[in-house]
Amino acid sequence: MPVTTRVECPQxxxxxxxxxxxxxxxxxxxxxxxxLRRDPAWLPGLSLVAVDEAGLVVGHALLTRLQVGDGEALxxxxxxxxxxxxxxxxxxxxxRAALSEAERAxxxxxxxxxxxxxxxxxxxxxxxxxxxxxxxxVPDAYFQVLPLPAYDGAPRGLCRYPEPxxxxx
Numbered sequence: 305m306p307v308t309t310r311v312e313c314p315q316x317x318x319x320x321x322x323x324x325x326x327x328x329x330x331x332x333x334x335x336x337x338x339x340l341r342r343d344p345a346w347l348p349g350l351s352l353v354a355v356d357e358a359g360l361v362v363g364h365a366l367l368t369r370l371q372v373g374d375g376e377a378l379x380x381x382x383x384x385x386x387x388x389x390x391x392x393x394x395x396x397x398x399x400r401a402a403l404s405e406a407e408r409a410x411x412x413x414x415x416x417x418x419x420x421x422x423x424x425x426x427x428x429x430x431x432x433x434x435x436x437x438x439x440x441x442v443p444d445a446y447f448q449v450l451p452l453p454a455y456d457g458a459p460r461g462l463c464r465y466p467e468p469x470x471x472x473x
Contacts, residue, residue, distance in 0.1 A: 306356060306357040307354050307355065307356055307357075307362060307363070307389070307394055307397060308354070308355055309352050309353065309354050309355075309363075309397055309398050309401035310352070310353060310355065310401075311348070311349055311351065311352060311353075311405070312348075312351040312352060312353045312364070316353055316361055317338075317341070319353075319360070319361035320337065320351075320353060320361055320364045321334045321337065321338065322361075322386075323361055323362065323363065323364050323384050323385070323386050324337060324364065324382065324384045326384075326386050326387055327384035327385055327386065327387060327390075328382075328384065333382040333384060336381075336382060336468055336469065337364070337366060337382065339468035339471070340366065340368050340466065340468050343368070343466050343467060343468050344369070344466070345368040345369040345370065345379075345466035345468075346368060346369075347367065347368060347369060347378075347409075349405060349409065350366070350367035350368070350378065350402060350405055350406060350409070351364070351365075351366050351367070351402075352364070352365050352366075352398050352401045352402040352405060353398065354385070354389075354394050354397055354398040354401075356389075362385065362386045362388075362389040362394060363383075363384065363385040363386065363389060363394040363395060363397070363398040364382075364383070364384050364385075364398065365380065365383045365395075365398040365399045365401070365402040366380070366381065366382060366383070366402070367379065367380055367402050367403075367405075367406055367411075367414065368381075368466060369466065370415065370463055370464060370465050370466060370469075371463070371464040372413065372415070372436055372459035372460065372461055372462070372463050372464075373458075373459050373460050373461020373462060374459065374461065375412075375458055375459025375460075375461075376459065377411070377412065377413040377414065377415055377436075377449075377459055377463070378406055378411055378413070378414045378415070379414075379415055379416070379463075379465060379466075379469070380399070380402065380403075380414050380415070380416040380418075381416065381417065381418075381469075383395060383398070383399055385398070396425065396426075399426060400426065403426060403450065403452075406452060407452045407453060407454075410454050411452055411454065412451070412452055412454045412455045412456065412458070412459070413434070413436070413449055413450070413451055413452065413455055413459060414428075414449065414450045414452065415431060415436065415438070415447070415448065415449050415450075415463055416428055416447075416448050416449075416450070417438065417440060417442065417446060417447050417448075418446065418448070419446070420445045420446060420448060423448055423450075426450060427450050428448035428449065428450045429448060429449065429450075430444050430445055430447070430448055430449075431444075431447045431448055431449045431463075432444055433449075434449050434451065434457075434460065435460040435461070436449050436459075436460060436461070436463060437461065437462045437463065438463055439462065439463055439464065439465065
């Protein structure tokens with residue numbers, strides 16, 4: 305697969321938006337990314353893109369800061385892949401790259417709201433096993449966490465997403 309990953313550059317923003325617009329039925333995810341870029345939760349080194357051989361952005365995975373109890377963690381969302389690149393491993397590639405960057409940065413915990421069948425491949429498990437509670441009414445299996453190597457049993461408690469997520473829901 306002729307796709308590589310890298311940290312998103314500011315000039316990638318329009319291309320990243322196009323990927324989200326193509327991957328989802330409406331503008332919600334693209335608007336969420338744009339709003340997160342303006343929010344204190346934004347961590348520039350944790351916005352990763354997948355690019356093809358020509359340098360075209362074909363995938364995106366975003367990690368932003370969120371509060372868990374009295375501590376901090378990361379939220380993985382959104383993740384998008386251009387339709388013509390879906391089901392070719394690009395999503396997995398860009399998510400793994402984002403998680404590797406988070407690990408390198410010494411982060412402790414990542415939360416995701418998503419399909420447990422998909423996110424289990426990265427090591428995500430139900431959040432309740434780590435005493436982490438999501439703010440959304442969803443089946444327990446869908447709100448998941450991934451402890452990174454720096455995880456020491458904390459943070460624990462209720463997740464508080466940054467404002468752009470609250471507005472998007």
